[in-house]
Amino acid sequence: MKIHYYSCLLAACTATAFAAEPPAMAQHDHNAMMRSQSRDWTQLPLLKPRMKGQDMSSRSYIIQPQNIAAGVVEAWSNDLDDANGHRQLSIEMGGAPLDKPATGGFQMLTAREVQSDSVRVASTVHYFGERGGKNPTAMFDQFKHELEIVPQPYPREHSRYRANEDWQFIVRFKGQPLAAQKVVLETSNGSHSEFMTDASGVVKMHVPDDFKAEEAQSKGGNHGMRRGADLVLAVSHEDGGKRYLTAFNSSYGEDAYANRSLTMGLGFMLVGMLGAAPLLRKRKAAAKNEESTNA
Amino acid sequence: MLNNLFPTLARFRFTVQIIMLFVTVYGGALLGSYTVDRISQALPSLACAYDKVTGDHCILISAQHQLHHRVGAALAKAGDVALNVFLPTLITVGVFFMFFFFLNKAFCGWVCPLGTVQEVLYKIGRRIRRPLKRFTKENVGRVRLVKWFMLLVLVLGLPTLAGMGTVANELGDPFCQVCPSRIATTLLTADTEQLAVRTGTGINFFLGALGNAMFGFIIIAALAVRQPFCRICPLLSWNALFQKLSPMRLVKKESYDKCAKCGVCEKACPMDIHEIGTAFGSKAFHEDCTLCGRCAEYCPDDDVIQLKFFGFKLFGSSRDYYKARVKHESPEGQPKKRVIPILRAKENG
Numbered sequence: 001m002k003i004h005y006y007s008c009l010l011a012a013c014t015a016t017a018f019a020a021e022p023p024a025m026a027q028h029d030h031n032a033m034m035r036s037q038s039r040d041w042t043q044l045p046l047l048k049p050r051m052k053g054q055d056m057s058s059r060s061y062i063i064q065p066q067n068i069a070a071g072v073v074e075a076w077s078n079d080l081d082d083a084n085g086h087r088q089l090s091i092e093m094g095g096a097p098l099d100k101p102a103t104g105g106f107q108m109l110t111a112r113e114v115q116s117d118s119v120r121v122a123s124t125v126h127y128f129g130e131r132g133g134k135n136p137t138a139m140f141d142q143f144k145h146e147l148e149i150v151p152q153p154y155p156r157e158h159s160r161y162r163a164n165e166d167w168q169f170i171v172r173f174k175g176q177p178l179a180a181q182k183v184v185l186e187t188s189n190g191s192h193s194e195f196m197t198d199a200s201g202v203v204k205m206h207v208p209d210d211f212k213a214e215e216a217q218s219k220g221g222n223h224g225m226r227r228g229a230d231l232v233l234a235v236s237h238e239d240g241g242k243r244y245l246t247a248f249n250s251s252y253g254e255d256a257y258a259n260r261s262l263t264m265g266l267g268f269m270l271v272g273m274l275g276a277a278p279l280l281r282k283r284k285a286a287a288k289n290e291e292s293t294n295a
Numbered sequence: 296m297l298n299n300l301f302p303t304l305a306r307f308r309f310t311v312q313i314i315m316l317f318v319t320v321y322g323g324a325l326l327g328s329y330t331v332d333r334i335s336q337a338l339p340s341l342a343c344a345y346d347k348v349t350g351d352h353c354i355l356i357s358a359q360h361q362l363h364h365r366v367g368a369a370l371a372k373a374g375d376v377a378l379n380v381f382l383p384t385l386i387t388v389g390v391f392f393m394f395f396f397f398l399n400k401a402f403c404g405w406v407c408p409l410g411t412v413q414e415v416l417y418k419i420g421r422r423i424r425r426p427l428k429r430f431t432k433e434n435v436g437r438v439r440l441v442k443w444f445m446l447l448v449l450v451l452g453l454p455t456l457a458g459m460g461t462v463a464n465e466l467g468d469p470f471c472q473v474c475p476s477r478i479a480t481t482l483l484t485a486d487t488e489q490l491a492v493r494t495g496t497g498i499n500f501f502l503g504a505l506g507n508a509m510f511g512f513i514i515i516a517a518l519a520v521r522q523p524f525c526r527i528c529p530l531l532s533w534n535a536l537f538q539k540l541s542p543m544r545l546v547k548k549e550s551y552d553k554c555a556k557c558g559v560c561e562k563a564c565p566m567d568i569h570e571i572g573t574a575f576g577s578k579a580f581h582e583d584c585t586l587c588g589r590c591a592e593y594c595p596d597d598d599v600i601q602l603k604f605f606g607f608k609l610f611g612s613s614r615d616y617y618k619a620r621v622k623h624e625s626p627e628g629q630p631k632k633r634v635i636p637i638l639r640a641k642e643n644g
Contacts, residue, residue, distance in 0.1 A: 135327060135329045137329065156323070158345065259494055260491035260492060262490060265491045268507035271508050272510060272512035272513075274511075275508070280420075
């Protein structure tokens, strides 16, 4: 069994979590204590969206920081020209209510916990399923925190992270790519894996296929997309006597071919092709006519 | 120079089709992953949302989603139907119409990736000398009804009922589940996921099996039948609802008596619109017309059939053009020169 390097780091951070709180956090310390309870599948910081309301017209989102003592959740809209694009969402009892900016689309969310010797950041992306969002690439590339994990790209609408797929991220420290940096992946299904960034700070994350067989049988999700599990990607870096830890979490789904059969798909396609095959036959009379015309 | 590059309208249209095939199938990869979120998501052609690198989405998937998630859900709560429920659907239709206004149903004939794939298959069918199967005046009416059934049931009806909770949730986007463009465009990106039939539930399996069988049928039928899926495509009927609202039109001269003896334009029409030979004026712009312009190319008389935008002639039939055109290709699309040596050798003896 692999030793959880980050778990050790996190334990040290958690021990001092409330020893020297930054001013912003001091105003919300009782809430922060409630939120900072760790979840069993990971001790890395997370931002979990919770949906309220059943249909789209009444739907709203609460962002819950987990494993991190943060006072606010910061949100970046994909519209860099919007004066309110970068906003701070106060954390109430249940979490930070996420407002939908006019442009909709992708929103980068982060929460930050600063101690005298460490900075911990949780980050995630939320997508408002509305048209009109601008290209979020510039928003993702925007400098937000010292240590960052930036999706390259993030799954667009009608897409998501899925088992057995490879997705790229760039790891940056103070805006510069971090080469040969270890990146850890943990999933709520119990997987733990490590990757290394290349010379340009890019890390390729392989999403593990760790859904249990009995889960694969269950229904749910939207348009055949199963509800999925959670993953968190984390990186740690030390600089100037401070330890920086940044995590990026998201959900992921089953393998693209789970609950699908390519063999049957090919079979039904063949049935259709055979059904159309008589159309390709030339009638003798027509063929003779054609021959005489050509002659 | 343009005349050398595009000696015929057909060559120009095919070039546009190939470019648009790249935009609608690979556009996201060429122009950036998030292009799909920015262009419209309401394109009046079958640019498939299941294609992970498409440049834009088809209006039909947006319409199904909104009927499923907004309109249907709101109708289920009687009395709770308000402007903020219908507004997103109206915006989708509005964005669609901004595109549609300029090109009208040319989206079908010039942009749709599935239309291009079928047309390429038909060209292959001509090269390998497969017979041409046409719908006659007598039986074409039956197939024309199917596109309205597809629109009313698969695009509008079932998604709304799914949103209301009256039918199973898997019927939220039933047209997409049977659409051959979903399979064709994803296969063009080397993605076989959509070819694999869903086995999760009976409904998923049934729709998947039907979609795959239809896809198999279409790709073989397209070798002998022109645009086999276009005839039953709900986007053709959807676009037909709006075709009178666009200034882009097919226009035919009123009461031109030579038409009764000719009928070449009927042979040239890939949608078997026999009315193009007998109807005049605005009636010649039929609900099945995809504005491909072949009828104008193959009309042997000057300016009898024209493609017009705001009354301005973009292309008009002419005797000289017709003479040059038929030297290379018959109205039915049969090239005059064989290009497959093995077939030529076989026929020569």
